[in-house]
Amino acid sequence: MAFVEIYRSADLAACEQRALVLDALAIPAQITVEGGVFALQVPEEARAAALGQLAMHEAENRARDMPPPRPRLHAHAWLGAAGYALTMFGIAWLAGGHATGADWYGAGALRGGFAHEGEWWRPVTALTLHADAGHLAANLAFGVFFGYFAGQMLGPGIAWLSVLTAAILGNVLNGLLMPPTRSSPVS
Structure with a gap:
């Protein structure tokens, strides 16, 4: 053969x-x-x-x-990261007493029992308060890095809405579990 x-x-x-x-x-x-x-x-x-x-x-x-198609990346993801950084710097500057002289930490810190006192804004405002420049820098580094990449994959709106929603829910849970006499002044 x-x-x-x-x-x-x-x-x-x-x-x-x-x-x-x-x-x-x-x-x-x-x-x-x-x-x-x-x-x-x-x-x-x-x-x-x-x-x-x-x-x-x-x-x-x-x-x-054929290889799977590459995911479509959102070109304007940097806008969300830049907005986050500007917001955090701006609030840190204002909270430092540079503009209003108000006690931002006293007014915005997360406290146990906030729900019973009707202070529903505290889980949100506590996200913007930082103990010192190192704390702010760490949050900015983490937030900008991961927020940018999440924004590329999901789009900046969905990514930052998801981050904000998760952070607020985390603070709500934290505030509900901490004793009413305890305060967490920073994110």
């Missing part, structure tokens, strides 16, 4: 995959190697059937070999 070559590749796995397809269809095949190149061979009388079956196999599997 004379064998003829129907496929050639430097990749042994590619030849083995095609030989497996032919084996499943009871078409005899062998792989030879010459000079680092692998050749898939079949009996001469099975050549047409083997080529037809391999063509069908490749057509069926072509779509599966």
Whole structure:
């Protein structure tokens, strides 16, 4: 029985995959190697059937070999990160007494029992208060870094709404669980 070559590749796995397809269809095949190149061979009388079956196999599997599409990134994600940074810097400056002279920490700190006292704003305002410059810098670094990438994936609006909602809910839970005499003046 004379064998003829129907496929050639430097990749042994590619030849083995095609030989497996032919084996499943009871078409005899062998792989030879010459000079680092692998050749898939079949009996001469099975050549047409083997080529037809391999063509069908490749057509069926072509779509599966394509990489998944890259996610669409939102180009304006930086706007959310910049808005976050400007808001945090602005509130830190105002809370430091530079503009109003008001006690922002006393008015906005999260306190246990806030819900009983009707001070519903405290879980929100506590997010903007920071103990010192290091605390502000750490929150900015984390927020800008992760907020930017979340904004690229989800869009800046959805990303920052999700972050804000989760943070507020975390503060609500914290405020409900802490004793009424305890205060958490910073985020």
